[in-house]
Amino acid sequence: MHDKTITELAAALKAGEFSSVELTEALLRRIEAHNPELNAFITVTREPALQAAREADAARAAGKAGPLTGIPIAHKDIFCTAGVRTSCGSKMLDSFVSPYDATVVEKLKAAGVVMLGKTNMDEFAMGSSNETSYYGPVKNPWKLDAVPGGSSGGSAAAVAARLVPGVTATDTGGSIRQPAAMCGISGLKPTYGRVSRYGMIAFASSLDQGGPMARTAEDLALLLNNMAGFDPRDSTSVEHVVPDYTDGIAESLEGLKIGLPKEFFGEGLDPEVGQVVEAAIKEYEKLGAEVREVSLPNSKLSVPVYYVIAPAEASSNLSRFDGVRYGYRCENPVDLEDLYKRSRGEGFGAEVKRRIMVGTYALSAGYYDAYYLKAQQLRRLIRDDFVRVFEEVDVLMGPTSPTVAFNIGERSDDPLQMYLSDVYTIAVNLAGVPGLSIPAGFAKGLPVGLQVIGNYFSEAKLLNVAHKFQQATDWHLATPEGF
Secondary structure (H helix, E strand, O other): OOOOOHHHHHHHHHHOOOOHHHHHHHHHHHHHHHHHHHOOEEEEOHHHHHHHHHHHHHHHHOOOOOOOOOOEEEEEOOEOEOOEEOOOOOHHHOOOEOOOOOHHHHHHHHOOOEEEEEEOOOHHHOOOOOOOOOOOOOOEOOEOOEOOOOOOHHHHHHHHOOOOOEEEEEEOOOOOHHHHHHHOOEEEEOOOOOEOOOOEOOOOOOOOEEEEEEOOHHHHHHHHHOOEOOOOOOOOOOOOOOOOOOOOOOOOOOOOEEEEEHHHOOOOOOHHHHHHHHHHHHHHHHOOOEEEEEOOHHHHHHHHHHHHHHHHHHHHHHHHOOOOOOOOOOOOOOOHHHHHHHHHHHHOOHHHHHHHHHHHHHHOOOOOHHHHHHHHHHHHHHHHHHHHHOOOOOEEEEEOOOOOOOEOOOOOOOHHHHHHHHOOOHHHHHHOOOEEEEEEEEEOOEEEEEEEEEOOOOHHHHHHHHHHHHHHOOHHHOOOOOO
């Protein structure tokens, strides 16, 4: 059962091959067996999961089942879940139990999914390796001394190790696509505003976007069908029609125009990773696509722009964690100032503190115009590059990450080197366009992801492009040894 995709599990449940309770029990046993070495889950909700599975089986028996009824999934621990701890990977929220569900959780629950638990993540989604979590690093199932990518590393590792068939995650600068690439699974960052951010703990509000991770593009489509849509509780949510993302997923790619940004294939790209990506693009040519070189000249500015804007927004968003209303509070404060200082000093980890300091500096009097305002102006140029290039091509393709998964601890003392692991993904968030990563092969024995980027609200096209590749190749079927 554990080796089936969401699509296959849905068909098997419909055919009565097994019940949701049997499936849920089987996956809970796998989590119990493998999570101690992977550290992919922060919280496992065993009894609520079994209760939800029983309710799903009853709904199916009554003829009220939908495509996802009885399918077990997990949520990244950044989404609020009523009655269940929502830690955001931080000591600051270690004891926080949310009184309500995030919209994403609410919508998937209404679709009949079974929540198995909450997955590990970089603290407040700040990281590219899942090493900043208060609960310790997540291990990559393909190589246990390597990182799974971040910040959605727990979500990616759980799917790759076949502990769960699908998960929710978030992407602020590549946090769905980069771990998907490093763990050999599929992950989609939708257009900004496509999926509600209500109940998703904020890191950088103009960049954060929720999305699904699973083994196949077909599974991503099923999950996105039940995650996307306008939400009046989220002021950044976009009122835009939600198509059935499974419709047209198998359409021919004959005449598809693929742009290869020359900036994605230059210095810094591991040659072996580049070879795998080039081989994948040749596969698309066999499927009838046309390939041409294009340019995103301002994409080279995306890392410095991101690391001004994201920390600035984080500085503002994280000011609410002050030890007064909820979250961690220091012991025996002598006065209010001491309460603020020690609660935040003890509750936040080193990377979160680093970004708060950078962001506060960029927003301070005398520096706002020089840093934050300038970064926003450059952001517009990055966005304009995408608008221009999508007048020429249908999608863009390139590597998701410049390297395969690196070893745990290898970049911990070099923040700049760590930040550069998102060099190909950050521009997508700055522009707000959708992007996904799919398995494209292996380099140095570890998975390589192919990134596919589309125009605004072109998720259906991206899923079609990814699905046809997965019909022609079997990289997405590869399973880590021992799992």
